[in-house]
Amino acid sequence: MVGxxxxxxxxxxxxxxxxxxxxxxPGEIHCLTGPSGSGKSRxxxxxxxxxxxxxEVWLGDIAQSSLPAHAWRGRVMLVPAxxxxxxxxxxxxxxxxxDTDLEALGFTPEVLDWQVARLSSGEKQRLALLRAVWRExxxxxxxxxxxxxxxxxxRRVETWLIQRIRDRGWPVIWVAHDPDQIAxxxxxxxxxxxxxxxxxxxxx
Amino acid sequence: xxVIALGWWQLALAALLVVALAGCTAIARLGMGKSLIIxxxxxxxxxxxxxxxxxxxxxxxxxxxxxxxxxxxxxIAGREVTARQQRRLLNGWTFGIGTVAMFLxxxxxxxxxxxxxxxPEPWYRPQYAIPLLGMMLGNTMTGVALALDRLTDxxxxxxxxxxxxxxxxxxxxxxxxxIRREAMRSGLMPMINAMAAAGVVSLPGMMTGQILAGTSPAxxxxxxxxxxxxxxxxxxxxxxxxVAAGSRRLFDDRQRLRLDRLSRPRG
Numbered sequence: 001m002v003g004x005x006x007x008x009x010x011x012x013x014x015x016x017x018x019x020x021x022x023x024x025x026p027g028e029i030h031c032l033t034g035p036s037g038s039g040k041s042r043x044x045x046x047x048x049x050x051x052x053x054x055x056e057v058w059l060g061d062i063a064q065s066s067l068p069a070h071a072w073r074g075r076v077m078l079v080p081a082x083x084x085x086x087x088x089x090x091x092x093x094x095x096x097x098x099d100t101d102l103e104a105l106g107f108t109p110e111v112l113d114w115q116v117a118r119l120s121s122g123e124k125q126r127l128a129l130l131r132a133v134w135r136e137x138x139x140x141x142x143x144x145x146x147x148x149x150x151x152x153x154x155r156r157v158e159t160w161l162i163q164r165i166r167d168r169g170w171p172v173i174w175v176a177h178d179p180d181q182i183a184x185x186x187x188x189x190x191x192x193x194x195x196x197x198x199x200x201x202x203x204x
Numbered sequence: 205x206x207v208i209a210l211g212w213w214q215l216a217l218a219a220l221l222v223v224a225l226a227g228c229t230a231i232a233r234l235g236m237g238k239s240l241i242i243x244x245x246x247x248x249x250x251x252x253x254x255x256x257x258x259x260x261x262x263x264x265x266x267x268x269x270x271x272x273x274x275x276x277x278x279x280i281a282g283r284e285v286t287a288r289q290q291r292r293l294l295n296g297w298t299f300g301i302g303t304v305a306m307f308l309x310x311x312x313x314x315x316x317x318x319x320x321x322x323x324p325e326p327w328y329r330p331q332y333a334i335p336l337l338g339m340m341l342g343n344t345m346t347g348v349a350l351a352l353d354r355l356t357d358x359x360x361x362x363x364x365x366x367x368x369x370x371x372x373x374x375x376x377x378x379x380x381x382x383i384r385r386e387a388m389r390s391g392l393m394p395m396i397n398a399m400a401a402a403g404v405v406s407l408p409g410m411m412t413g414q415i416l417a418g419t420s421p422a423x424x425x426x427x428x429x430x431x432x433x434x435x436x437x438x439x440x441x442x443x444x445x446x447v448a449a450g451s452r453r454l455f456d457d458r459q460r461l462r463l464d465r466l467s468r469p470r471g
Contacts, residue, residue: 048371050370050371052458052460068375068459069370069458070370070373070374070459073371073372074372079371080367080368084364132372135373137373
């Protein structure tokens with residue numbers, strides 16, 4: 001896709017991971033797997049510049065270190081596995097998301113009046129995705145975006161995310177566990193093995 | 205009117221009653237006897253020493269001695285702020301931020317009050333300067349200590365929320381905004397409460413002292429109002445500076461939340 005920036009990790013090192021390099025084209029989803037504790041979340045945090053790390057990350061021709069940190073994170077948006085909500089009601093965290101998006105995720109506009117304390121973990125997870133997408137970033141880093149969802153809802157969220165990623169031309173890193181999900185969403189699949197990233201090919 | 209002199213034996217009578225109180229709590233197994241005696245003994249020793257120092261200071265009334273005394277008070281207050289933290293900022297930052305904040309606010313307001321409002325001759329006359337500074341520092345210290353403690357403790361508890369807000373692209377000032385407001389509030393609340401209750405619920409200590417010393421209540425009230433306002437100014441600006449600098453220190457130059465800059469809580 002022309003005109004959209006790609007996301008490049010150049011020798012990023014954080015924790016036990018050294019020199020992780022990735023090139024993600026616009027609109028492409030790269031899945032990331034690895035045993036728990038292998039540093040998947042830390043790698044995402046490094047890409048979002050939430051942790052001190054080695055190496056450089058590029059969004060198109062913009063270097064991570066050349067932007068103020070908050071501007072970088074506004075573009076390279078990390079959605080953590082467990083979302084946090086600081087205000088009383090859902091609507092205070094995002095102003096008027098579109099009704100079609102709400103509907104695609106299985107909500108009605110009334111959800112904006114709901115109290116955050118009453119949300120289930122699955123509802124929180126879907127709303128956290130919407131909250132991130134609503135801010136119109138330039139790329140998404142998804143940390144197990146469907147971990148708290150049942151199968152039907154997982155499919156629904158995947159469809160919505162893939163549609164949105166294609167439309168906007170976002171390069172995406174998606175941490176996943178489920179091989180079926182990886183087969184459904186990913187163009188490429190990487191596994192953290194010790195200190196390096198290894199590409200997992202489809203026939204393995 | 206002269207103040208009625210107090211003899212040592214009269215103090216001993218009061219001390220005896222404190223001992224009796226300690227004895228009662230010991231007999232009732234309430235476990236406060238020891239700390240009561242220790243605190244009472246500290247009061248006697250510390251105040252006796254301060255009395256000696258002040259006598260000498262008032263006799264000489266030289267600027268450099270007053271300044272030295274003020275510096276000692278400031279450093280002790282800084283140490284006290286550090287001691288009152290659940291989680292200190294490491295590498296002396298709590299002491300540094302606390303001391304600088306108290307210095308900026310307490311000293312500025314005290315000097316302004318002395319030169320522009322009260323106007324003793326000379327302006328640093330220790331009978332005015334030292335008690336005024338003491339009251340300023342004591343209250344500013346409480347405000348700064350409470351605010352910094354609340355700031356670091358809440359940031360620790362709510363680290364996930366702060367980081368999630370950072371992930372959404374908020375600048376650090378916004379991500380930590382609620383916590384800063386809370387810290388500011390807990391620093392200023394004691395002073396706001398004191399002003400609201402002054403004269404109705406409590407008779408402020410300084411006014412009581414002046415009335416006992418023979419000052420007319422009308423004048424004592426004026427001094428008390430002045431002191432309350434200056435203390436509020438000192439506490440407010442001190443807390444403001446400490447919260448601003450302390451919350452900045454929680455983040456690095458890439459606006460990452462750096463809780464590794466906090467010490468473990470004391471157990």
